[in-house]
Amino acid sequence: MAPGLVETSAKRLTAASVAGLTVLRVERPRAGGVHAFLKAVMDRGGAAAGLLLLSPVFLLLTVLIRLDSRGPAFYRQQRVGRDQRPFTMWKFRTMVLDADKLKAELASHNENDGLMFKMRRDPRVTRVGRFLRRTSLDELPQLVNVVLGDMSLVGPRPPLPDEVAGYDAAALRRLRVKPGMTGLWQVSGRSDLSWDETIQLDLHYVDNWSFSSDLDVMSRTLRAVVDGRGAY
Numbered sequence: 648m649a650p651g652l653v654e655t656s657a658k659r660l661t662a663a664s665v666a667g668l669t670v671l672r673v674e675r676p677r678a679g680g681v682h683a684f685l686k687a688v689m690d691r692g693g694a695a696a697g698l699l700l701l702s703p704v705f706l707l708l709t710v711l712i713r714l715d716s717r718g719p720a721f722y723r724q725q726r727v728g729r730d731q732r733p734f735t736m737w738k739f740r741t742m743v744l745d746a747d748k749l750k751a752e753l754a755s756h757n758e759n760d761g762l763m764f765k766m767r768r769d770p771r772v773t774r775v776g777r778f779l780r781r782t783s784l785d786e787l788p789q790l791v792n793v794v795l796g797d798m799s800l801v802g803p804r805p806p807l808p809d810e811v812a813g814y815d816a817a818a819l820r821r822l823r824v825k826p827g828m829t830g831l832w833q834v835s836g837r838s839d840l841s842w843d844e845t846i847q848l849d850l851h852y853v854d855n856w857s858f859s860s861d862l863d864v865m866s867r868t869l870r871a872v873v874d875g876r877g878a879y
Contacts, residue, residue: 652671652673654850655673655855656855659854676823676853681858682856685858686861690800693793694791694800695794704784705788708779708784708787709721715774716773718743720740721788722738722740722741723735723736724738724807726807726826727805727806727826728797728805728826729822729824729825729826730823731811731819731822733808734792737791737792738789739779739787740776741780742773743771743773783872789828793828797825798825798828799825799828800829800865801865802825802828802830803824803830803849804830804845804849820853821846821850824852829864829871832845832849833868834864834867837871
């Protein structure tokens with residue numbers, strides 16, 4: 648007998664017997680317990696260690712960004728986190744100054760079919776910025792967000808406020824957990840994914856996450872970064 652539960656992890660399924668009938672119980676998504684504790688320890692400890700070990704890389708990238716274009720090396724932006732709480736997300740700057748103000752002029756060139764804005768040849772991206780995006784090094788400052796508790800090492804993509812404003816009830820479920828530096832969306836194609844595919848992957852993670860699945864995503868992230876598919 649095939650139950651047809653294609654979006655439900657086998658770890659959430661339990662067979663039982665009720666009044667002589669065999670039934671299949673679907674457990675609620677994990678929200679606490681040992682797995683949540685291990686995830687919190689890995690997030691804070693791993694991010695703190697990463698900041699310490701990568702400090703020379705931070706210094707080098709800061710110098711390269713400042714030499715390449717006018718403006719600060721770091722870029723901060725409002726994003727929406729767990730339970731729709733806003734927070735300030737940090738990245739290395741990959742675009743020219745006032746890039747956000749130029750976004751409206753490029754709206755007609757959006758290559759994403761949903762609420763996200765993506766362009767393969769975005770004219771706002773600097774030379775060093777293209778390299779940082781290709782290697783995902785622009786994401787490293789988000790380790791600070793993980794230490795502060797706004798983000799996790801693994802989770803859904805952190806959305807912009809204007810994206811969340813257009814969410815339906817299903818998409819809002821992605822905000823039940825902390826957003827992540829990496830996730831199923833990154834190891835499955837990133838910007839090459841359609842809007843529906845991105846939402847589907849995020850909801851699958853929210854409904855079925857476990858500590859072991861986080862470890863699996865982190866192990867696959869390195870391969871995705873080296874491959875560079877969908878990074879622009």
